[in-house]
Amino acid sequence: MDPVPLAGQIASIGMSRAALVVASNRGPLSFSLDERGDPVPSGSSGGLAGALHLVVAGSDAAWVACVMSEADRKAAAAGLMAAEGVQLVTVEPDPDTYRMAYDVVSNATLWYLHHLLFDLSRRPRLDRHWHEAWSAYRTFNALFAQAIDEVAARGATVLVQDYHLSLVPGLLASRRPDLDVVHFTHTPFADPATLRVLPVAARTELLDGLAAARRCGFHTERWAAAFRACCADSGIAPPPTFVSPLAPDAPLLTQRAGAPTVAAARAQLDAVVGGRKLVLRVDRVDPAKNQLRGFWAFDELLEREPSLRGEVVLVALAYPSRQSLPDYQAYAAEIEHTAAVVNERWGDGQWQPVILDVADDPDRSFAALTRYDVLLVNPIRDGLNLVAKEGPLVNQVDGVVALSQEAGSFEELRSAVVALNPYDVSGTAEALAHALAMDGAERARRAAELRRLVTARTPRDWLSDQLDLRG
Amino acid sequence: MDPVPLAGQIASIGMSRAALVVASNRGPLSFSLDERGDPVPSGSSGGLAGALHLVVAGSDAAWVACVMSEADRKAAAAGLMAAEGVQLVTVEPDPDTYRMAYDVVSNATLWYLHHLLFDLSRRPRLDRHWHEAWSAYRTFNALFAQAIDEVAARGATVLVQDYHLSLVPGLLASRRPDLDVVHFTHTPFADPATLRVLPVAARTELLDGLAAARRCGFHTERWAAAFRACCADSGIAPPPTFVSPLAPDAPLLTQRAGAPTVAAARAQLDAVVGGRKLVLRVDRVDPAKNQLRGFWAFDELLEREPSLRGEVVLVALAYPSRQSLPDYQAYAAEIEHTAAVVNERWGDGQWQPVILDVADDPDRSFAALTRYDVLLVNPIRDGLNLVAKEGPLVNQVDGVVALSQEAGSFEELRSAVVALNPYDVSGTAEALAHALAMDGAERARRAAELRRLVTARTPRDWLSDQLDLRG
Numbered sequence: 001m002d003p004v005p006l007a008g009q010i011a012s013i014g015m016s017r018a019a020l021v022v023a024s025n026r027g028p029l030s031f032s033l034d035e036r037g038d039p040v041p042s043g044s045s046g047g048l049a050g051a052l053h054l055v056v057a058g059s060d061a062a063w064v065a066c067v068m069s070e071a072d073r074k075a076a077a078a079g080l081m082a083a084e085g086v087q088l089v090t091v092e093p094d095p096d097t098y099r100m101a102y103d104v105v106s107n108a109t110l111w112y113l114h115h116l117l118f119d120l121s122r123r124p125r126l127d128r129h130w131h132e133a134w135s136a137y138r139t140f141n142a143l144f145a146q147a148i149d150e151v152a153a154r155g156a157t158v159l160v161q162d163y164h165l166s167l168v169p170g171l172l173a174s175r176r177p178d179l180d181v182v183h184f185t186h187t188p189f190a191d192p193a194t195l196r197v198l199p200v201a202a203r204t205e206l207l208d209g210l211a212a213a214r215r216c217g218f219h220t221e222r223w224a225a226a227f228r229a230c231c232a233d234s235g236i237a238p239p240p241t242f243v244s245p246l247a248p249d250a251p252l253l254t255q256r257a258g259a260p261t262v263a264a265a266r267a268q269l270d271a272v273v274g275g276r277k278l279v280l281r282v283d284r285v286d287p288a289k290n291q292l293r294g295f296w297a298f299d300e301l302l303e304r305e306p307s308l309r310g311e312v313v314l315v316a317l318a319y320p321s322r323q324s325l326p327d328y329q330a331y332a333a334e335i336e337h338t339a340a341v342v343n344e345r346w347g348d349g350q351w352q353p354v355i356l357d358v359a360d361d362p363d364r365s366f367a368a369l370t371r372y373d374v375l376l377v378n379p380i381r382d383g384l385n386l387v388a389k390e391g392p393l394v395n396q397v398d399g400v401v402a403l404s405q406e407a408g409s410f411e412e413l414r415s416a417v418v419a420l421n422p423y424d425v426s427g428t429a430e431a432l433a434h435a436l437a438m439d440g441a442e443r444a445r446r447a448a449e450l451r452r453l454v455t456a457r458t459p460r461d462w463l464s465d466q467l468d469l470r471g
Numbered sequence: 472m473d474p475v476p477l478a479g480q481i482a483s484i485g486m487s488r489a490a491l492v493v494a495s496n497r498g499p500l501s502f503s504l505d506e507r508g509d510p511v512p513s514g515s516s517g518g519l520a521g522a523l524h525l526v527v528a529g530s531d532a533a534w535v536a537c538v539m540s541e542a543d544r545k546a547a548a549a550g551l552m553a554a555e556g557v558q559l560v561t562v563e564p565d566p567d568t569y570r571m572a573y574d575v576v577s578n579a580t581l582w583y584l585h586h587l588l589f590d591l592s593r594r595p596r597l598d599r600h601w602h603e604a605w606s607a608y609r610t611f612n613a614l615f616a617q618a619i620d621e622v623a624a625r626g627a628t629v630l631v632q633d634y635h636l637s638l639v640p641g642l643l644a645s646r647r648p649d650l651d652v653v654h655f656t657h658t659p660f661a662d663p664a665t666l667r668v669l670p671v672a673a674r675t676e677l678l679d680g681l682a683a684a685r686r687c688g689f690h691t692e693r694w695a696a697a698f699r700a701c702c703a704d705s706g707i708a709p710p711p712t713f714v715s716p717l718a719p720d721a722p723l724l725t726q727r728a729g730a731p732t733v734a735a736a737r738a739q740l741d742a743v744v745g746g747r748k749l750v751l752r753v754d755r756v757d758p759a760k761n762q763l764r765g766f767w768a769f770d771e772l773l774e775r776e777p778s779l780r781g782e783v784v785l786v787a788l789a790y791p792s793r794q795s796l797p798d799y800q801a802y803a804a805e806i807e808h809t810a811a812v813v814n815e816r817w818g819d820g821q822w823q824p825v826i827l828d829v830a831d832d833p834d835r836s837f838a839a840l841t842r843y844d845v846l847l848v849n850p851i852r853d854g855l856n857l858v859a860k861e862g863p864l865v866n867q868v869d870g871v872v873a874l875s876q877e878a879g880s881f882e883e884l885r886s887a888v889v890a891l892n893p894y895d896v897s898g899t900a901e902a903l904a905h906a907l908a909m910d911g912a913e914r915a916r917r918a919a920e921l922r923r924l925v926t927a928r929t930p931r932d933w934l935s936d937q938l939d940l941r942g
Contacts, residue, residue, distance in 0.1 A: 116664070119590035120851055120894070121758030121802070127771055127896040193587070193662045193697075196877070199895040226664075287592030300598055331592070380591055406667070423591070424670040425598040 008093035008139075010147045011076065017153035018062035018087060020467075023144055023168060024161035025102070027065030028053045028086060031075040039075035048161060048186055054249055055463040058085035062151045064144055067092040068102075089151050091143045101140035103324055104133035106164045110206075113194055114163065114187040115288040115381045126199060134202050141167035141209070145175070154178050159466050160213070162186045170209035182466050183210055184217040186246075187383040188408065189226040192233035207236045217466060219245045219384040219408040244465035245412055247457035248390045257366050257394040265367035269315070272355065273371070277312040277436055280372035280399075282365050282387050283379075284321035285332045285358070290380045290404075290422050291318055292331075295338040295354060297378075297428035302346050302353065305433055310351045312436065314376075315368055319360035332358070372399040374435040377407060378422045384408040388417075392450035398443040400435040401450060402428075416449035479564035479610075481618045482547065488624035489533035489558060491938075494615055494639060495632035496573070498536030499524045499557060502546040510546035519632060519657055525720055526934040529556035533622045535615055538563040539573075560622050562614045572611035573635065574795055575604035581634045581677075584665055585658040586759040586852045597670060605673050612638035612680070616646070625649050630937050631684070633657045641680035653937050654681055655688040657717075658854040659879065660697040663704035678707045688937060690716045690855040690879040715936035716883055718928035719861045728837045728865040736838035740786070743826065744842070748783040748907055751843035751870075753836050753858050754850075755792035756803045756829070761851045761875070761893050762789055763802075766809040766825060768849075768899035773817050773824065776904055781822045783907065785847075786839055790831035803829070843870040845906040848878060849893045855879040859888075863921035869914040871906040872921060873899075887920035 026049045032042040049065075056063060067073050067081075067090045075081050076090050093101065109130070112118050124130065145168050148158055157180045160168045169181045195203055207230060210216055216239050218224040224241040231238035256262070279298065283289040298314045318335055322328045339356040346353045357364070369375070375391040385407040392401060403410055403417040410419070420431040438446075497520045503513040520536075527534060538544050538552075538561045546552050547561050564572065580601070583589050595601065616639050619629055628651045631639045640652045666674055678701060681687055687710050689695040695712040702709035727733070750769065754760035769785045789806055793799045810827040817824045828835070840846070846862040856878040863872060874881055874888040881890070891902040909917075 116591050120587050121761065122763060122805075124894060125764065125767060125896055126892075126894050126898070127767060128775075131897050191662055191664045193665070196892070197894045199892055199898055290592065292593060293596065296596060296598060304599075334593075421597075421667075421670055423595060423597050423668045425596055426602050427597070427670055 008091060008097060008143045010143065010150065011090050011092065016087065017156075018060060018151055019153050019156050020056075020059060020061040021064060021148055021152045021156055021158045022052055022056055022061055022161070023064040023148055023158065023165060024049060024052060025066050025106070025164040026068065027072075027081060027088065027090070028057075028063060029075070029081060030068070031071035031080070033071045033074070037074075039071045039078065039080060041080075042071075051246055051459050051462070052161065053086070054252070054459045056086055060087070062087040062089055064089045064091060064147045064151065066090070066098070066144075068098070087151075089147050091147050093140050093143055097136045097139050100133035100136035102164065104130065105137035107322055108325055108327070109198075110163045110166070111187065111288075113190045113197060114383075116190075116194065117287050118197070120197065124197065131199075138167060138205070141165055142171055144168050145171035148172060148179075149176055152176065152179055155180070157182065157467060159184065166206050167209035169213035170205075170211075173212040181213045182215050182217065183213040184244075184466060185223065185227070185383070186219065187223075188381050189218065189223040190230065191226050192230050195230045195233070204234055204236070207231055207234050211236050211239050213239050215240045215242055215468070217242050217244050219243070220411045222411070223383065223408065242465060244462050245408065245457065246384055246386065246462045247454065247459060248386060248393060249459050250393050250455050253390060253393050257370055259363070259366075261363045262366045262370075265361070265363040266370060269364070269367050269371060273313050273315070276310075276351075277308075277373045278368075278371055279312060279314045279374045279376055279432060279436070280317070280368050281314070281376045281378075282317045282368065282391075285318050285328060285335060286321055287327065287331050288379050288381055290378045291316060291335045292338050293422060293425050293428065294376055294378050295335075295342050296425045297432060298354065299342045299345065300425055300429040301432050302342075304429060308436070309346060310348075313352070314354045316354060316356045317361075317365055317368060318356060318358050320358060366394065369394045370396045373397065374432060375399055375401045376428075376432065377401065378404045378420055378428055379407050380404070380422045382407040382409075388413060389454045392447060392454055395447065398440070398447040400438055400443055400446060402431045402435050413450065413453055416446045416453060479562060479568060479614045481614065481621065482561050482563065487558065488627075489531060489622055490624050490627050491527075491530060491532040492535060492619055492623045492627055492629045493523055493527055493532055493632070494535040494619055494629065494636060495520060495523060496537050496577070496635035497539065498543075498552060498559060498561070499528075499534060500546070500552060501539070502542035502551070504542045504545070508545075510542045510549065510551060512551075513542075522717055522930050522933070523632065524557070525723070525930045527557055531558070533558040533560055535560045535562060535618045535622065537561070537569070537615075539569070558622075560618050562618050564611050564614055568607045568610050571604035571607035575601065576608035577635045578793055579796055579798070580669075581637070582658065582759075584661045584668060585634065585854075587661075587665065588758050589668070591668065595668065602670075609638060609676070612636055613642055615639050616642035619643060619650075620647055623647065623650055626651070628653065628938060630655065637677050638680035640684035641676075641682075644683040652684045653686050653688065653939075654684040655715075655937060656694065656698070656854070657690065658694075659852050660689065660694040661701065662697050663701050666701045666704070675705055675707070678702055678705050682707050682710050684710050686711045686713055686939070688713050688715050690714070691882045693882070694854065694879065713936060715933050716879065716928065717855055717857065717933045718925065718930060719857060719864060720930050721864050721926050724861060724864050728841055730834070730837075732834045733837045733841075736832070736834040737841060740835070740838050740842060744784050744786070747781075747822075748779075748844045749839075749842055750783060750785045750845045750847055750903060750907070751788070751839050752785070752847045752849075753788045753839065753862075756789045756799060756806060757792055758798065758802050759850050759852055761849045762787060762806045763809050764893060764896050764899060765847055765849050766806075766813050767896045768903060769825065770813045770816065771896055771900040772903050773813075775900065779907070780817060781819075784823070785825045787825060787827045788832075788836055788839060789827065789829050791829060837865065840865045841867045844868065845903060846870055846872045847899075847903065848872065849875045849891055849899055850878050851875070851893045853878040853880075859884060860925045863918060863925055866918065869911070869918040871909055871914055871917060873902045873906050884921065884924055887917045887924060
């Protein structure tokens with residue numbers, strides 16, 4: 001491993017050498033501070049960490065994750081970070097290193113490239129501040145590589161997760177050639193023309209970093225092919241790739257949807273929606289999720305179909321995300337503004353067409369998923385989109401899924417969803433009209449097919465694919 | 472040809488059936504109105520129309536072009552439109568059709584897609600207005616197809632130019648299978664992931680339209696490959712493609728650069744620049760040209776190299792373009808603002824670091840091209856970029872060309888330019904520093920090599936490639 005300056009600390013609880021190591025930016029639990037400044041577990045820990053937790057809990061795996069906040073730091077110090085049956089190793093970069101690696105490179109550069117989010121005539125501005133941030137990203141990855149090196153037994157399998165840790169396989173390759181390093185990307189992967197935005201040295205370092213893995217995994221063949229094309233465009237031999245879409249844990253979801261707190265949230269929702277049709281969306285606030293065009297499509301639907309006015313509600317559950325990035329703050333403001341425009345245009349004293357709720361409330365989300373007539377999932381690009389799989393599992397009224405062709409899960413679900421082009425506002429309005437007009441028999445047929453497709457795989461299958469247990 | 476409603480008129484001067492027909496949005500001459508409201512030829516008629524004029528003047532070709540403005544309309548009526556030795560056929564769409572076809576689809580959709588200019592989380596908004604505009608684009612193309620049908624002799628060769636006329640080959644195919652239709656694209660071509668932004672029906676219509684040509688031409692293999700990949704992504708068999716970079720007319724340019732009006736402009740420039748080094752850029756105001764990052768790179772250069780302060784001037788000649796598009800107005804304002812920021816930061820009473828001039832003054836441009844020490848050409852994406860070829864032909868001081876890897880002309884000129892990644896502000900600053908520090912021998916070697924590369928082809932070669940005269 002090339003010497004890289006390390007700006008941070010590594011800590012582990014009950015360290016012993018592990019034959020299976022998982023590495024991800026976010027750990028099994030995340031924390032916030034209560035009013036006394038003490039760390040308490042916070043609501044959700046994100047889809048990826050949740051899925052990882054499901055599959056590694058109770059194994060002898062070690063989990064290398066990052067201390068992300070003051071609350072996390074206090075929780076780690078108090079021994080609260082470790083989850084059941086997991087040996088946790090925390091990586092704690094200094095705050096500047098973390099901000100540059102996480103905000104500037106991971107989220108405001110790589111996430112943007114993989115999701116086609118840059119307004120390229122203006123952004124990114126790859127100036128000397130950005131180049132410093134790239135160095136910090138390398139340092140951040142080196143901290144993880146060092147922690148993995150310390151905890152991994154000889155010949156261990158290491159499952160490196162996602163775009164925050166693209167350089168880890170490369171940083172481990174020379175130091176620990178005994179390790180079986182697998183990298184799994186949960187986002188889409190940029191096409192060559194888009195990845196060329198990166199300075200050539202950074203692009204080469206990124207691809208070399210990933211290509212040093214024994215295998216690289218993706219949620220769909222499209223992203224795997226894009227990765228191989230990027231390697232070819234840079235003259236880098238790609239490693240073997242594999243495709244393994246993540247799946248929800250059906251028994252766990254069903255159980256959660258039956259909780260009394262969910263029933264209470266459902267009663268509240270029923271009181272608001274009444275006998276109207278419910279179009280639902282559940283997403284993080286993120287430009288990739290395409291909330292704006294969802295509202296515009298709903299607006300066009302109401303314009304074209306007067307019979308729907310007063311008879312349908314769009315409930316948009318949009319929970320906050322990455323609020324340290326100005327773009328995300330701006331996008332959140334645009335969401336609020338656009339919802340208000342639609343309500344102003346069509347609403348009356350009896351009917352509010354769009355109900356936007358920006359609270360992070362999993363009970364409310366579950367309740368809404370049980371009740372939707374149409375689930376609108378229209379990202380401009382999405383690695384997988386787990387909500388499109390979770391909805392059909394818990395929905396109780398044979399709700400229809402209107403799904404973007406640019407979501408990774410579209411490949412698996414295409415036979416049972418109403419497809420849409422996320423850029424095509426008119427086409428999205430048509431998809432909503434079609435889904436809302438569908439008769440009961442067709443809804444039931446599609447709902448059954450969706451459940452069959454979604455339950456065909458489990459989180460354990462996804463883990464097995466990474467471990468290559470299926471031959 | 473499918474029946475398409477025609478909203479416009481076709482007129483020709485001395486119509487006779489022609490064995491060679493050229494079709495382009497813009498005609499050989501463009502006009503403005505003088506103070507009495509009479510049409511007078513206006514300054515430049517654009518690179519493409521100029522090149523076409525060079526190669527068809529004096530032939531028996533017919534040229535089908537659009538009446539674009541009130542001034543054009545008056546000029547056409549007065550018989551002023553026809554250029555020497557060209558049989559002009561004008562297409563005059565009604566103003567609404569033209570606005571939707573030209574502004575909304577050609578310039579604000581297809582140009583944006585081919586140049587990666589959309590801020591995709593917000594734009595385009597493909598709503599019912601856009602779908603109406605797409606119909607207008609079809610109508611506009613059908614007007615051209617009808618005009619070509621009327622003027623083309625049996626078995627004639629038809630050279631259809633650029634993204635405004637993508638549907639023309641398809642619209643001619645069934646009506647006139649006798650014609651040898653060639654389409655040439657002067658822009659880059661979008662990659663499949665980007666072209667998927669279009670509604671599937673429009674995308675298919677666009678690619679089918681182009682694929683109906685006998686052959687499709689591009690300035691570089693990269694754009695040809697992107698077109699073929701888009702066809703493959705849509706399940707469409709691509710037509711044969713060919714690569715034929717346009718070249719400047721060296722004798723004509725040399726002659727123009729020697730004009731007395733150019734000498735006068737040169738004297739003015741010399742008075743301003745004095746003995747300082749001159750970094751020059753000459754572009755239309757266009758987000759694809761990347762003026763903003765050029766200023767930021769110059770700013771970073773001055774920050775890193777104190778010895779250059781007071782010793783170098785960036786002259787940015789940025790002539791107005793597409794001012795009917797709000798995005799272009801916004802970009803022009805950002806250019807002015809950013810230049811002012813750099814001047815505010817570094818300038819003093821004796822030295823203004825950035826001299827921004829937004830007048831459309833060809834004499835001034837020629838004068839500056841004779842004098843640059845470094846020509847900065849940093850588009851984020853460019854079909855060819857003719858300025859990168861014109862500069863070395865007229866420059867008198869062995870000026871260095873710093874050229875974007877994303878310009879089509881980079882393929883031809885790479886051995887003699889300083890390459891840059893247009894997104895990499897720091898890298899662009901380094902390229903400028905390297906170019907400015909180059910010794911005289913190296914400058915002379917590169918300048919000679921550039922002249923050799925640029926004069927290796929002529930506009931006639933480009934025409935011959937379209938006519939397939941070279942076997």
